Amino acid sequence: DKRGFSFEVLPPLKGNGTAALFRTIDALSEFGPRFINITTHHSEYVYKELENGLLTRQRVRRRPGTVAIAGAIQNKYDIPVIPHIICSGATKEDIEYELLDLQFLGISNILVLRGDKAKEDRQFTPTENGHAHATDLLKQVNQFNDGFFFDGTPIKHPGDKFCCGVACYPEK
Incomplete structure (x- = not known):
C-alpha cells in the first residue's frame, strides 16, 4: 500500500519552547507519518507608540x-522533515543561509513557496533583493544544487542536493 500519513506543524511562537510542539508530535507519531512539513512565516510590521506619541514601525517575526x-x-x-522555504520577507542571501543550514543538518527535502503577502499589503511585494515568484526561488535552489551561490560564486565543497517540491499558482 503506497498511501501514507503526514502532517504539518507551525514553529512555536517567539519566546515559547518546543514542549507543546513535541507533545503534539508524540501524539501523532503513533500514526507513523512518512514526513512532517514545517511552515515558515515571514516578518510583519507592527506599530508601537513612542513616549512622545509618535508611532514607530518595527519588523517582528512571530x-x-x-x-x-x-x-x-x-x-x-527520526522522521523525515520538509521545511518550507518562502520568498516572503527573505532576501536571496537569507535563503542561501537557510539552504546552508539545512545542508549542515542533513535535511535535503524542501517545499518552495512564494508565501503570503504582508497583512498590510494589497498584493504581494517581494523583499528588496528577494524573489517575486516561487519559480525564481526554485532557480536559486537549482543554482545552489549546481554548485553556485546566488551571486555566481562557486561553492568550494557542495553538499547533498535538495529535492524540491514547489507550489505555484497564477495571480488573479
Missing part, C-alpha cells in the same frame, strides 16, 4: 526557527 525546528524534529523523532 514564528522564527523553521530550520532549527526541522533539525530538532528530525533528530528527536
Whole structure:
C-alpha cells in the first residue's frame, strides 16, 4: 500500500519552547507519518507608540526557527522533515543561509513557496533583493544544487542536493 500519513506543524511562537510542539508530535507519531512539513512565516510590521506619541514601525517575526525546528524534529523523532522555504520577507542571501543550514543538518527535502503577502499589503511585494515568484526561488535552489551561490560564486565543497517540491499558482 503506497498511501501514507503526514502532517504539518507551525514553529512555536517567539519566546515559547518546543514542549507543546513535541507533545503534539508524540501524539501523532503513533500514526507513523512518512514526513512532517514545517511552515515558515515571514516578518510583519507592527506599530508601537513612542513616549512622545509618535508611532514607530518595527519588523517582528512571530514564528522564527523553521530550520532549527526541522533539525530538532528530525533528530528527536527520526522522521523525515520538509521545511518550507518562502520568498516572503527573505532576501536571496537569507535563503542561501537557510539552504546552508539545512545542508549542515542533513535535511535535503524542501517545499518552495512564494508565501503570503504582508497583512498590510494589497498584493504581494517581494523583499528588496528577494524573489517575486516561487519559480525564481526554485532557480536559486537549482543554482545552489549546481554548485553556485546566488551571486555566481562557486561553492568550494557542495553538499547533498535538495529535492524540491514547489507550489505555484497564477495571480488573479
